[in-house]
Amino acid sequence: MTISVVLADDHVLMRQGVSQMIEADPDLTVVGECGDGVELIDQTLRLTPDVVVMDISMPKMSGLVAIDKLLSQRPDTRILVLSMHDEVEYVEAMQGAGAKGYLLKESSGDELIAAIKKVAQGKTVFPNADTGQSEISPAARRLSPLSALTRREREVFFLVAAGNTSKKIAELLDMSLKTAENHRSNIYKKLNVSSSAELIRMAGKAGLLE
Structure with missing residues (x-):
């Protein structure tokens, strides 16, 4: 088949x-x-x-x-x-x-x-x-900034890192603006950042940007 x-x-x-x-x-x-x-x-x-x-x-x-x-x-x-x-x-x-x-x-x-x-x-x-590639170790997983995020928050994380506004994220993920903003706020708290600029810098250091 x-x-x-x-x-x-x-x-x-x-x-x-x-x-x-x-x-x-x-x-x-x-x-x-x-x-x-x-x-x-x-x-x-x-x-x-x-x-x-x-x-x-x-x-x-x-x-x-x-x-x-x-x-x-x-x-x-x-x-x-x-x-x-x-x-x-x-x-x-x-x-x-x-x-x-x-x-x-x-x-x-x-x-x-x-x-x-x-x-x-x-x-x-x-x-x-x-x-033949390296196995992902538990230590490496703990170091990942994504490990503390839920599946939905990971989606929002990447969209924020790509420079999208909360309004655009809401459209892309088919959610309300308030929900998108809540996700963004929760991500900031979990990652201990206060702005999208800080999040983007974190993503860059972690090798998560193009």
Whole structure:
């Protein structure tokens, strides 16, 4: 049985290259390609692929928000994140959001194909000894600024770090302005910052910015 894949990456050349690698395997087929988070949700709900392969950073909607929206509407969606970021905070955030796997863009085509097949089987693929990457240690998790935040607060955290206003965050996450402001306030308290500028500096030091 062929495994169907929807691929999301805003870099066209990267997306085309990944698509060619996937299509080269007889067990896999790309049924949809998109360049932003909004398209990703639309195509996934319409095409119901076995696996979604997606980047974290995309226009219109961040990967973290896209994962949340996808899983809220289609909980059985199996998501493999393909990213350039090897920082523990990114892996932790995507795993906590509900992704089934996390693979670096520097990985080989064989590693990508193997990861897609594992995720399609319901297995998880995250950095560990089996992949040759460093395992996420409990100490590293405690050091992550995201570890104290809830799933929803992590979404707001990334949107604030990207420079969005509370009004824009409310629109993107389909919540009231008051709820968005409450989340922002709670995040500031938990991270011991007093402004978006301080939060952005913290995110930069933690390697959470592009």
